[in-house]
Amino acid sequence: MIEVPEAPAPAPVPVPVAGLRTRGWLRSNPLLAFGGAVSALIVIVAVLAPLLAPDPGDAGSATHPFDVLKAPSAQHWFGTDQVGRDVLSRVIYGARISPLVALFVLLIACAIGIPLGIAAGYFGGWLDDVIMRVTDIVLAFPALLLALALAALLPPSMTSLTIAISATWWPWYVRLIRGQAASVAGRPYIESCRALGISRRRIIFRHILPNAITPLIVQVSLDVGGVILTASALSFLGLGAQDPTPDWGLMVSEGQTYFTTDWWVVTFPGLAILITAFAFNLLGDGLRDLLDPRRVILR
């Protein structure tokens, strides 16, 4: 996912922007407000899935062979799929699948990216070169391609999917953290810390890490949408979730055969992917405007 730098919306040249009051920026930035609200809604739906879903069993292994592929009706708002399961319940439970994968992928990517980034940025020298060259090579592959190759060679499951995507995602964070760490490490006051004999660990945790946190938060929030899309794409190709997991990508893939006659089987899960990715992207976009307008992120 390639995120793009954004200059703040109305940026008059000479006038410094006064302190932002939360209510102020909400009104001035409707996209962020919408993104934040819908993202929160999705998290709530995921948490309250058992209460919200009319037929929770359908998200598991339950099937109803006698009312197969029924059109949306009062009883089934989103209709039923090829084995009679309620599409609405499965879409609701789906809110627990790909967003969760996104969470794990981003945690893993940070767990790998931060230490490597700091090592490269803080210590520099040959260590920096080695780490950064490896990062460049992994980044020579479009993320989805490497994830696809890895997932295709591993037995298809949610864990393989998570591993495959994490393996392609960490390099971005190495680059980001390294940039921050190198810039802070170069500052004179770090020199003085060293002179005062402050331990390397304290310098890293007291000075370098806090500085890198803001752009990291922005980047992670921007990536949630990207990972959800990548995970759904791989599940669509049958490389991620397996039946009966209510994964949106898998539901679109399985429904493809019935799409021309029973449109609802594909439309609603796909719509869920779009809305979720859109919401998190808006949220990330808005956060970047607020916290770190100058961040240039090219993936």
Place this chain on the structure above:
Amino acid sequence: MTRYIARRLALAVVVVAGVVLLTFVIAHAVPGSPAASWAGPHASPAQVAAAAKYLGLDRPLPVQIARYFAGIFTGNWGVSIHTHQSVLSNIATAAPASLELVIAALIIALAVGVPAGLVSARRPGRPADQAIRAGSILGVSMPIFWMALILQLVFAQRLHVLPVAGEYSSNLLFTNPLTKVTGFPVLDALFTGNWPMLGSTLTHLILPAVVVAAYPAGLISRMVRAQILDTVGETHVQMARALGLPERDVFGRYLMKLAWSPVSAAIALVFGYSLVNTFLVESIFDWPGLGSYAVASIGTLDTPAILGVTLFVAIAYVIANLIVDIVQAVIDPRIRLR
């Protein structure tokens, strides 16, 4: 200028070598012996042994790597399990269709993204800007495999406005068959003056290209907007206005050309990304490109084919970056003169 390009070329070669090495690591790191996967799941033990010998699995690692590199550069990318042909020849026949699709998509993305970016940069914060920003974020958040199905259902199956699938309509094969010149159907039709075929290839290209264009269009419009807003405050803009130039010159010509350099960097990135996006769409549109080949390879656990396609796309991606570097040097004298 040539010194700059030579340096970029050297970097590209290093990255390609790294890419080949990485595919070697993946091939050997994945569970299951590479020999078995190279020879195929139901190959006889003798065939597996022969594959092991060929890959030199018993030999020390550097020899294996050297043998793997030699194989790659001499065109021996292994035999595809589900087509029983050499992986490289499969890729050679499939690649033009995918490249044609991605290039068409990028053209659409530029035609939509650049003007959108300009309009939203003209009056930042206004409704038009908000709408375009929301639209481009929507484009970037689109699951294109789903969008492909929706567009195919609406435009092709229900409205019959556009063809459902395939590279061109079938009965043309009897009336005016396509003769292969470059391997790209649109170009071949053009060069051989086969107008009905040209019309058919273009109409068949619309739906898939529009779907693949969703992501790059969103990205390019945001990129153009950001670059212009970054430079709109600079003195030369006021200078141009002070000389009596209208806004459309200030934005369309002066600010736009300045924005091309960073935007073209994004285009190289998005080329690689979109080439992979076609994988999700080609099966839906019966598009005989790398995507269909990759999807078929996944179904049959065809490791050599999967790695071959991965390698090909990565190399194409590095070349795209190289091309853009050169284009940037042409556009931006500051780079050329460095």
Place this chain on the structure above:
Amino acid sequence: MRLEITGLNVRFGARSVVDVDHLGVDDAEIVGLAGESGSGKSMTTLAVLGLANTVGATVAGSIKLEGRELIGLPEKVLIGLRGSRIAAIFQSPSMAFNPVFRVGDVALRALRRHGLTGSEATDRVDQAMRGVLLSPDLLRRYPSQLSGGQLQRVAIALAVALRAEVLLADEPTSALDVTVQAEVLELLRELRSRDGMSVLFISHDLAVIAELCDRVAVMQAGSIVEQGPTDQIMSAPQHPYTADLLRSVPAIERRA
């Protein structure tokens, strides 16, 4: 009075940045506008050019060119005036030219926009370049290939080529070293004496103003505290702020 500003107010939403009750520049006259940076000098330039809205500011009051009111004119008409009647040069010459275009490109395009044919425009610009002692070949170079001094002189040549009557010079010499500064000042004097151009010379450098300008206006926090003939202001400042400014400048002697 060629350029007459009366009761000018420029504001950003609630905050007012410029409040000038009267300022005028006659033909063949250089008026200095002195003041510390951030006192609204640049905003005045933009207001005169009718470009304040491009940075989100609103303008009220009256700016008359040859007796014709500019504020409120439709954009189409203003475009016709910019460059051909009122021109501007800016502080950092290297920033005043688009890095990816040849130096002459913007001028030729502007001249064509003002109705000249391609060949007429080229002749006009070449002649103006020779006027500022530069070879026309420089027009085909890129900004990064020219020095600050050369670029500033090209900027002036553009104003001459467009036959502007009023030139707004916003700190044109601040970024240049002394020797090049002198050349530019000499050029401005020639524009006044030879072409009868009215120049509003904006600067925080009182020494340069003293040397160049016929009259001077002192600006503090957006409004003019004192204005009058240069030597009168220099020798007998009425307003305490002017006195402070003068004290902060090393010995000024005024050449005849």
Place this chain on the structure above:
Amino acid sequence: MKRHRALPVAAGSALALILAACGGSYHASTQSQPKSAQTFTYDTYTPVMVDGWDPATEYSNGIIAMSLMYQTLTHYNSATHQIQPELATSWSSSDNGLTWTFQLRHGVHFHTGRLLTAQAAQAAILRTIKENGGAAYIWGAVKTIDAPSQYTLVFHLKYASPLDLEASADYSAYIYDTQAAGSGGNLTKWLNTPHDAGTGPYTLQTWNSGQEFEVILKSYSGYWGGWSGAHYKRVVFRVVPQDTTAVQLLKSGQVSFIEQMSPTLWSSLKGTSGLKLVSAPSWQNLLGQLNTRALSQPVRQAISYGIDYKGMIAALSGAAIASSGIVPAGLLGHFTDLPNYSYDPAKAKSLLNAAGYGPGKKAMNLSLTYTQGDTNESIVATLMKSDLAKLNINLSVQSLSWPTQWAKGKSSTASQHQDIFMEYWWPDYADPYSWFINLLETEKTPYFNLSYYSDPTLDGMINKVEPLVATDRTAAEQLYKEMQVRILGTAPILFLYNSNYQYAMQNNFTGLQVNPAYPNVVFVYDLKPTGS
């Protein structure tokens, strides 16, 4: 070796086989006459000639084209249950069924121009036996073959066997010109360049491997049946993986016949003007082979009671019909009064409890494999998973490409074996023997008997039944009933359902006769284009 033909497959995206639709390398036939009414376009979802062009070893999708280029001695008519003459005009067998004499048709020429003689037919069958590919086992009973005169062929058998039935098989029964490559020429290489050396109404015009228009056949002017009356002059086999796309092509007239689509898509075409829908029972059934080594008999019976067969058939909306025993309707040995299993969760629960499993007791974990891309099999797997979940059995489902699934099933390491192997099965000729000999006879190393079932008494019955069919059909029928009752008792296999053909076609031709003995084959020569 049994080929795999995932028959009722609506190709999902996972199995979208490589389709280079008219990609660069395709050169259309030289004469580009307009799409005349004389061309019959057969639309299939998977490449046709994947096994090559040798009529002796063909054992896969190529049947739909081979059956138009090559002919067999006899032809089975499923409507009349009769064996009809084709290249043989008449035949007789000795009382003990060990000697069979066939009289060949006169004046028949191979596409190579050579005359069909007894010597030529003898050479073809001997080569097929020697190649030992495809369904060569159908000639297993043959000891020697003589050609006493130009048109008389005599077979001497090791044991009595219904040779007239075996000679009508869908694979490895073709008669072809073994001299086609010239003296000393390599016939296999010649056939695979590709050429055809058959006697059928159509012959090869163009083959584009891996392309959408894969095979084009043209009429053979010297065909012994003659070309008087309305006939199709050209047959095009077109590969379109997406059934939704195929339907679009049918509606726009670019395709004459569609072999396979999803049941819901098929029923949605009812009433469309210009189209005709045909549904007919096939001899193909979906089986779940239960691992008899891993699962005890009571557990197998419990699973057999635990499946909702009626629900499954309802969910497949027309693609499936209930099965009775192992032999589908329309074949010798089919009975409706067999002790079949029905959905009886209570009985299943009690059987499982007795074995220490079931609800409230220890959970049982089972693994099931099916063929990737087959949407009907994936629906069945999902339904079975949910039915068995109610019996505290967690069924883990794995969809694999056929080569991988089969390799896993017959691998030498038992730990690799699955608990339930789901696959389709259908006979090579109109006789139930194929199910018993392949799926239920004891095998030293597993090949097709993937429930690893061994029952010596049943083996004895299997060896007896084949000769009986030749000598005493009623006794053979009774024996088949006995065998099926025995198998249902020990439940080594789940008999899930029989597949239904669901074809969609233009209605501008008549004469289509669906013959399950030749799966999905359309004998285009017999069709009459009405040109509307």
